[in-house]
Amino acid sequence: MIYDVTVIGGGIVGLATALRIKEQNPSLKLLIIEKEDVVAKHQTGHNSGVIHSGLYYKPSSLKATNCIKGYDMLLDFCQKEDIKYDLCGKIVVATQPEQISILDGLFERGKQNGLDGFKMLNSEQIKEYEPHVKGLKGFFVPQTGIIDYTDVCKKYLAKTQKLGGEIAFGEKVESITSKEGVSTIQTSKRNYETKLVVNCAGLYSDKVGQMTDERANNLRITPFRGEYFEIKPEKQYLVKNLIYPVPDPNFPFLGVHFTRMIHGGVEAGPNAVLAFRREGYKKLDIHLGELFETLAWPGFRKVAAKYWQTGLGEMYRSFSKAAFTKALQELIPEIQSDDLVAGAAGVRAQACDREGGLLDDFAIFENQQAINVCNAPSPAATSSLSIGQTVSELVLKRF
Structure with missing residues (x-):
């Protein structure tokens, strides 16, 4: 045939x-x-x-247009096929003064991408949505949801x-x-x-x-592993739905955040570290050939030169639960290292061009x-x- x-x-x-x-x-x-x-x-x-709203993406980019169209298509499909999902919404929170202008820019970008129902929040209003979050300013995104893909x-x-x-x-x-x-x-x-x-x-x-x-x-596909912790059941009350930080505009990842899961439980993470093989879900999963290909790629070497400080911080958090906890405490000061147990990990297929551009x-x-x-x-x-x-x-x- x-x-x-x-x-x-x-x-x-x-x-x-x-x-x-x-x-x-x-x-x-x-x-x-x-x-x-x-x-x-x-x-x-x-x-x-997570069902993404299309908040972060450059207006008119393929990412933005496909996310917003795909969002509506996905919800329609799930309703017709009786697939469980929950549009619980999320908050994005600035915890440092220098993040507020980035937060405001994200708010405007969301509106440019056609999202509505956004609500800007002051420090007290943040606690109406997430009582245990400490932030200077934030906003609520009603379109965000959770599902099992x-x-x-x-x-x-x-x-x-x-x-x-x-x-x-x-x-x-x-x-x-x-x-x-x-x-x-x-x-x-x-x-x-x-x-x-x-x-x-x-x-x-x-x-x-x-x-x-x-x-x-x-x-070349450059694999980045994202590692999660799960919050122990007795401390899951600290998170009602989804809580995100203001992302670093110079790094193509969203930062560690809190996510309630559709089948129960709450995840915290992920970080973003170079994986030593393309399907390397554990810290010590290594494929020497694939690792050599990554390190030899001229674009990756340019990425490493540009982001080495951020990358070292992510790697440190990968091996230090205390450092990971400290990053989470930026959003929820009450969270403690003992509240976290090792969770799953994923690997993101991030394309990198010869000039060091992370597509x-x-x-x-x-x-x-x-x-x-x-x-x-x-x-x-x-x-x-x-x-x-x-x-x-x-x-x-x-x-």
Whole structure:
């Protein structure tokens, strides 16, 4: 069989793309290839389960437009498919005087991105939302929510299969060659022929991209591990919903925060440290080849030179529970080291170009044989149906 479309990657972006393709053209022969034995094994299954509002992203960027569109699509999908979620809202809090201007800028950016219902809060009003938070100024974002994205992925797959889509589990893509308009995908088990490859391989999207498009050689996925603590049950009263700090404008991560989870419990984190392998969820998970590739990449060396102080601080927090606790105490002074137990960790696939740019927006390369989604960072889970729609439109033009 020659498939019309083969999607590589069974994370939330790949599954949403496959679903959108089959919904709009059910006659297309579609295959998903996933190297693990279940969907959502890596980035999707290890994230914090937050439904993002689109607050942080540059107006009119792909991130902003896809997040806001995807947000509405996701909520509509969950309502129709009876997937549990909770729009509990969050507060963003400035704890230092120098953060107030950044906070005010974020407030304006949210309004530029079309969000409404924002409410600016003084120090006393903050306590109406989160009684144990200490801050100088903040604001409330009603659109933010919580969900289990693995549940979403399972439903995406079930609906895709109902429309005739197929999935091959436990098969790692090893090479892709093209001849006379047909690509041969060699996996660890067999070969597949397809008219079009759609690469949604997440942490390995650059590697898969390099099999079909030279432009993918100009970036590398740099893995950053985010580690969480969980708050002991007897201290979970300290957090009602979601509490975020003002992010460092010079660093592409949001800072440690508090997140109530959809199935119960409260997470604190994550930090952001370089992972020593792409799927390195533990501190001592090391793949020497992958680590060497990261360190040898000229763009990463420029990133390290620029952010070395911040990076050392993040690494210190990774190995020092006391330092991690101190960062959390900026928001909730009552939290103590003994209130925290080690939680899960996730790895973010952050694309880095040769010049040391940490790509902030989605990166999609297309040519005759393939469409490569080579950077789909947070809020890709919230945005998944919108990203899937964007990619599926590129696909459907071919048929």
